[in-house]
Amino acid sequence: MSARAVALVGGVTTPFGVRPTTWAEMAQEIGAALFRAVPALRTEDVDSLFVGAAEPERFAFQSHVAPLVAEQMGLRPRRILQRTELACASGQSAIRSAYAAIAAGLSDVAVAVGVEKMNLPSMAEANTSMVCVMDRPWDGPGGATAPPFFAMVAQRHMREYGTTEEQLAAVSEKNHRFANANPHAQFHAKSFRREKLRGLPLVAPPLRLGDCSSMTDGAAAVVLVAEDRARAYTDTPAWIRGTGQYSDFHNLAHAGELSRWPGLTAAAGEAFRSAGVGPPDIDFAELHDCFSISEIVEYEAIGFCAPGEGGRFVEDGRSDLGGDVVVNPRGGLLGCGHPLGATGIAQAVEVHDQFARRVPAARQVPNPEWALVHNLSGSANVHSVMIYQGGRAA
Amino acid sequence: MSASEKAHRANGADAEASGSAGEPAAKPTGERPPEKRPFLLDFFPLEGEEATRLSRFYERLREGRLSTTRCRADGELHWPPRVACPRCHGEDLEWLDLPESGRIYAFSAVLGGAPLGMESDVPYAVGLIDLDGVPLRLFGRIEGRPWSALAIGDPVAVEPYDVGDGRVFYRFRALDA
Numbered sequence: 001m002s003a004r005a006v007a008l009v010g011g012v013t014t015p016f017g018v019r020p021t022t023w024a025e026m027a028q029e030i031g032a033a034l035f036r037a038v039p040a041l042r043t044e045d046v047d048s049l050f051v052g053a054a055e056p057e058r059f060a061f062q063s064h065v066a067p068l069v070a071e072q073m074g075l076r077p078r079r080i081l082q083r084t085e086l087a088c089a090s091g092q093s094a095i096r097s098a099y100a101a102i103a104a105g106l107s108d109v110a111v112a113v114g115v116e117k118m119n120l121p122s123m124a125e126a127n128t129s130m131v132c133v134m135d136r137p138w139d140g141p142g143g144a145t146a147p148p149f150f151a152m153v154a155q156r157h158m159r160e161y162g163t164t165e166e167q168l169a170a171v172s173e174k175n176h177r178f179a180n181a182n183p184h185a186q187f188h189a190k191s192f193r194r195e196k197l198r199g200l201p202l203v204a205p206p207l208r209l210g211d212c213s214s215m216t217d218g219a220a221a222v223v224l225v226a227e228d229r230a231r232a233y234t235d236t237p238a239w240i241r242g243t244g245q246y247s248d249f250h251n252l253a254h255a256g257e258l259s260r261w262p263g264l265t266a267a268a269g270e271a272f273r274s275a276g277v278g279p280p281d282i283d284f285a286e287l288h289d290c291f292s293i294s295e296i297v298e299y300e301a302i303g304f305c306a307p308g309e310g311g312r313f314v315e316d317g318r319s320d321l322g323g324d325v326v327v328n329p330r331g332g333l334l335g336c337g338h339p340l341g342a343t344g345i346a347q348a349v350e351v352h353d354q355f356a357r358r359v360p361a362a363r364q365v366p367n368p369e370w371a372l373v374h375n376l377s378g379s380a381n382v383h384s385v386m387i388y389q390g391g392r393a394a
Numbered sequence: 395m396s397a398s399e400k401a402h403r404a405n406g407a408d409a410e411a412s413g414s415a416g417e418p419a420a421k422p423t424g425e426r427p428p429e430k431r432p433f434l435l436d437f438f439p440l441e442g443e444e445a446t447r448l449s450r451f452y453e454r455l456r457e458g459r460l461s462t463t464r465c466r467a468d469g470e471l472h473w474p475p476r477v478a479c480p481r482c483h484g485e486d487l488e489w490l491d492l493p494e495s496g497r498i499y500a501f502s503a504v505l506g507g508a509p510l511g512m513e514s515d516v517p518y519a520v521g522l523i524d525l526d527g528v529p530l531r532l533f534g535r536i537e538g539r540p541w542s543a544l545a546i547g548d549p550v551a552v553e554p555y556d557v558g559d560g561r562v563f564y565r566f567r568a569l570d571a
């Protein structure tokens with residue numbers, strides 16, 4: 001059996017931010033938005049539903065969310081219905097699962113949706129939930145939240161390669177500038193010049209508030225179809241051409257040298273190999289900038305620049321419009337916020353909208369053909385990469 | 395029964411470590427059974443032998459010894475301690491004491507956004523510590539000095555401590571270089 005080509009034919013996000021709404025209400029909201037965004041989609045077309053949700057048990061006191069979301073969205077999946085959980089990469093996991101199902105002939109039309117509600121009355125409770133992403137009985141008692149881990153990555157990268165706080169701020173400034181052209185971004189219409197970012201309070205030294213993505217409420221959904229169905233839904237499909245994933249540790253004791261992420265090099269290498277392209281072919285990339293330092297390490301691990309050169313890469317504008325590869329034109333996690341399960345889906349929505357020339361001019365990549373999407377999860381424990389190609393429907 | 399004893403009993407700590415709370419041994423009759431601590435709101439694990447096959451780790455920690463498991467078949471040194479070897483998948487493991495000192499490989503601090511129960515600890519320093527003489531790098535709190543006075547390479551001592559309810563854990567204490 002040869003695998004079928006799979007197209008992403010449309011998608012949409014809710015506004016991201018601190019939302020006065022519940023987890024389940026956002027599932028209804030994204031369902032309504034999806035059927036508006038993909039007018040040819042009918043309820044009965046959707047044979048499968050994949051729900052990316054990282055911690056609904058903790059954030060919404062709710063398990064068994066796949067049928068809950070199906071009901072909230074008004075769907076009745078008859079082939080595959082499941083939740084995918086991979087912490088911060090739960091959304092991309094939903095897309096990868098839908099892709100695998102369609103490629104194998106087990107589904108023809110699937111929806112991948114991500115929902116996360118992270119802002120709770122007690123943020124200490126939300127922070128507790130984030131620690132549960134770690135190896136909880138070993139790393140939890142030390143108070144291992146995400147910021148100090150990525151702060152240690154930054155500390156080692158600075159020590160080994162001379163990366164500066166100014167270069168970290170350059171990542172955040174770029175992504176916030178793109179977010180200003182994204183009405184659904186948590187930090188839409190907020191100015192973050194480099195000087196202002198450098199003056200924000202430290203969260204986990206050397207990382208300041210502007211170096212960290214936020215606790216965010218939001219949802220996003222995409223429609224994936226078999227190659228022969230693409231034309232029924234869009235003239236501008238995003239074709240999934242390659243994918244790769246790699247995990248080499250979980251407990252913080254096994255994080256290795258911190259300043260390099262060989263797991264990402266492996267995941268991206270597999271994605272490039274399966275797509276038949278390499279780093280110079282990529283026109284734009286949605287990278288997992290949960291922290292500013294993450295994006296710098298990711299340039300290097302994916303191969304957009306050499307190890308140690310990530311700081312200069314962003315400082316010289318090589319990841320901006322007009323550079324080698326436009327990184328995070330959506331606004332990134334730094335500018336859009338990071339509703340865990342929705343993030344990977346929202347990145348894929350951006351890929352589709354960029355190929356369709358449907359984003360505001362201030363963040364439109366000129367004539368894009370190839371896009372790369374990366375999610376990491378936890379303490380960079382797992383790296384998940386997908387490569388898309390724009391083009392006409394078959 | 396004191397609150398700490400109550401939590402201690404609920405968490406099933408062993409007989410050796412309990413019983414020194416300085417309260418009368420005789421218990422009033424008709425007392426309600428102790429309520430269980432809400433485990434899902436607490437980072438510290440259940441340490442007793444009815445809860446974990448690694449209870450010896452905590453018993454030894456209570457004696458001041460940080461230890462881990464080593465595989466008898468292939469010599470693989472584990473961290474954290476395990477019940478099965480990830481390398482050969484054998485289950486014949488032995489306990490081994492670890493060095494009581496190490497050096498800071500990387501560190502940061504939590505200056506905000508602390509989880510439940512740790513809000514009053516802020517600011518607290520954390521780090522990855524290379525233990526002396528073994529190829530293990532452990533994560534944990536660093537006490538004894540503010541984060542701004544720490545440096546990569548600084549020596550630290552392993553410090554077992556009482557969590558406050560009869561359970562134990564480990565952290566690191568910065569030493570003079």
Ligand SMILES: [Zn+2]
Binds near residue numbers: 465466468480481482
């Ligand atoms: Zn072994």
